[in-house]
Amino acid sequence: MTTPNSQENNSQRTDEKQARTIMSAIAPSPRHPLLVRVTHWATTVSVGALGLSGLAILLAHPRLYWGEVGVVGMPALIDLPLPFVLTGQTGWGRSLHFLSAWAIVITGIVYVAGMRRAHFRWPLYNRRQRHAYALVVFVVLPLMVWTGLAMSPAITSVTPVIVTTLGGHQSARTLHFFGAIALAVFVVGHVVMVGIAGFRPHVGAMITGDLAARKEGA
Amino acid sequence: MSSRVSRRAMLRTGLTAAAGVSGLAAAAEIARRYGLIPPDSGGLYGVGETLTYGSQHLLMTTRSMAREFSRSEISKVAPVNGDPPESDDYQQLLAREFSAWRLVVDGLVTKPASFSLTDLRRLPSRTQITHQACEEGWSFIAEWAGVPLSALLDVVWARSEARWVVLYPFDEFWDSIDIAEARHPQTLLAYSMNGGDLTTGHGAPLRLRVPRQLGYKSIKYLSRITLVDSLDGVENGKGSFSPDIGYSWYAGI
Numbered sequence: 001m002t003t004p005n006s007q008e009n010n011s012q013r014t015d016e017k018q019a020r021t022i023m024s025a026i027a028p029s030p031r032h033p034l035l036v037r038v039t040h041w042a043t044t045v046s047v048g049a050l051g052l053s054g055l056a057i058l059l060a061h062p063r064l065y066w067g068e069v070g071v072v073g074m075p076a077l078i079d080l081p082l083p084f085v086l087t088g089q090t091g092w093g094r095s096l097h098f099l100s101a102w103a104i105v106i107t108g109i110v111y112v113a114g115m116r117r118a119h120f121r122w123p124l125y126n127r128r129q130r131h132a133y134a135l136v137v138f139v140v141l142p143l144m145v146w147t148g149l150a151m152s153p154a155i156t157s158v159t160p161v162i163v164t165t166l167g168g169h170q171s172a173r174t175l176h177f178f179g180a181i182a183l184a185v186f187v188v189g190h191v192v193m194v195g196i197a198g199f200r201p202h203v204g205a206m207i208t209g210d211l212a213a214r215k216e217g218a
Numbered sequence: 219m220s221s222r223v224s225r226r227a228m229l230r231t232g233l234t235a236a237a238g239v240s241g242l243a244a245a246a247e248i249a250r251r252y253g254l255i256p257p258d259s260g261g262l263y264g265v266g267e268t269l270t271y272g273s274q275h276l277l278m279t280t281r282s283m284a285r286e287f288s289r290s291e292i293s294k295v296a297p298v299n300g301d302p303p304e305s306d307d308y309q310q311l312l313a314r315e316f317s318a319w320r321l322v323v324d325g326l327v328t329k330p331a332s333f334s335l336t337d338l339r340r341l342p343s344r345t346q347i348t349h350q351a352c353e354e355g356w357s358f359i360a361e362w363a364g365v366p367l368s369a370l371l372d373v374v375w376a377r378s379e380a381r382w383v384v385l386y387p388f389d390e391f392w393d394s395i396d397i398a399e400a401r402h403p404q405t406l407l408a409y410s411m412n413g414g415d416l417t418t419g420h421g422a423p424l425r426l427r428v429p430r431q432l433g434y435k436s437i438k439y440l441s442r443i444t445l446v447d448s449l450d451g452v453e454n455g456k457g458s459f460s461p462d463i464g465y466s467w468y469a470g471i
Contacts (some may be wrong), residue, residue, distance in 0.1 A: 019222060061355030068349060071356045073295045090353055091464030099266030153273045154470030157282040157430045169357055
């Protein structure tokens with residue numbers, strides 16, 4: 001994945017750097033492939049909807065527990081400094097949450113399936129970017145799906161092991177919350193970095209695909 | 219020449235479109251026949267509801283059992299959401315400790331009947347210690363005892379064309395479940411909780427327990443059960459009171 005092309009068999013870092021320089025020199029106008037652009041914005045919309053609806057669901061009971069059970073009157077692991085909102089915001093919250101969960105899962109499958117062929121020009125990113133993106137795509141998002149499904153009484157009736165391995169229903173809920181915080185930190189960091197590098201050209205490149213425009217604009 | 223090509227292209231496009239449309243229609247018909255479409259499948263959110271209900275329906279079998287726990291894991295606190303019905307008929311039954319209460323079972327059954335609490339306690343019973351998660355996020359573990367709904371359906375000779383079981387309580391929160399959920403061994407009409415009679419807060423005299431769905435699906439204060447082959451003509455046509463307040467009919471999540 002990190003080897004830019006077949007000629008650079010030595011995957012030492014200096015070689016990699018050289019290869020990237022060569023690649024950007026011989027490819028005058030690299031583009032974000034259409035698949036990357038479409039899945040990027042589908043993910044953006046899904047993550048936004050998941051965050052908003054997740055907050056609506058959380059506010060019905062902003063306390064986190066460890067183990068199987070948790071109710072008011074029991075000690076909480078974390079008592080979030082947020083108000084209890086019991087005005088019926090969870091109905092649309094759940095519907096939107098699961099609709100966007102389906103959207104991001106389908107998007108993720110398309111992205112990973114397409115990535116095997118296109119390599120997605122990951123060599124264009126530096127090491128830290130690659131690590132951050134790989135962590136989100138292959139670790140955090142799958143963990144969110146896992147901890148989310150572990151809260152489904154229907155799914156756990158089929159495979160109880162997905163919740164017992166996490167330490168119980170409320171543990172799954174708490175881990176799902178921590179995963180959401182990790183994603184929020186990533187999204188903020190990602191947007192700030194894009195802002196520093198030049199917001200308009202970078203966002204433009206992710207819409208039109210034209211990466212060359214980045215240099216001029218920034 | 220060009221008109222021939224375009225005619226051929228048109229023909230091909232037309233055939234593809236026809237195949238696509240009939241393919242979608244066939245898929246919808248198969249999904250409907252296998253019970254993969256929930257009654258509240260309309261609208262944008264309906265897409266998500268249908269994907270969730272359909273896929274979980276395919277994954278679950280009658281042997282997919284909600285987890286059961288030991289007595290030592292029963293929660294000391296079991297919160298109550300909502301108030302008992304204020305209607306006169308419920309209050310009068312409550313005042314006489316439900317001695318005059320009857321559960322009416324009708325619809326697509328060969329032997330419609332009504333049951334007192336004593337009648338129900340004479341039927342086969344099941345006791346289970348299960349986890350109940352409220353849609354708000356909190357959860358507790360409790361022991362429930364009652365008649366498996368499946369056993370009651372056998373007593374009244376449920377007919378094979380019955381596809382949905384509609385449950386009416388003394389309050390407005392009527393609901394329904396599909397026949398597979400109704401026939402699941404853990405689906406109970408519970409008259410007992412943690413070893414004692416159901417309290418009014420927890421749904422006396424009789425409530426539904428569907429441990430493979432969120433708590434709001436296990437409706438309280440039951441008075442009548444009706445078997446139907448379609449939910450279209452039942453009340454709002456969406457299978458439950460829940461969609462009227464923005465909640466989904468299916469709560470397996």
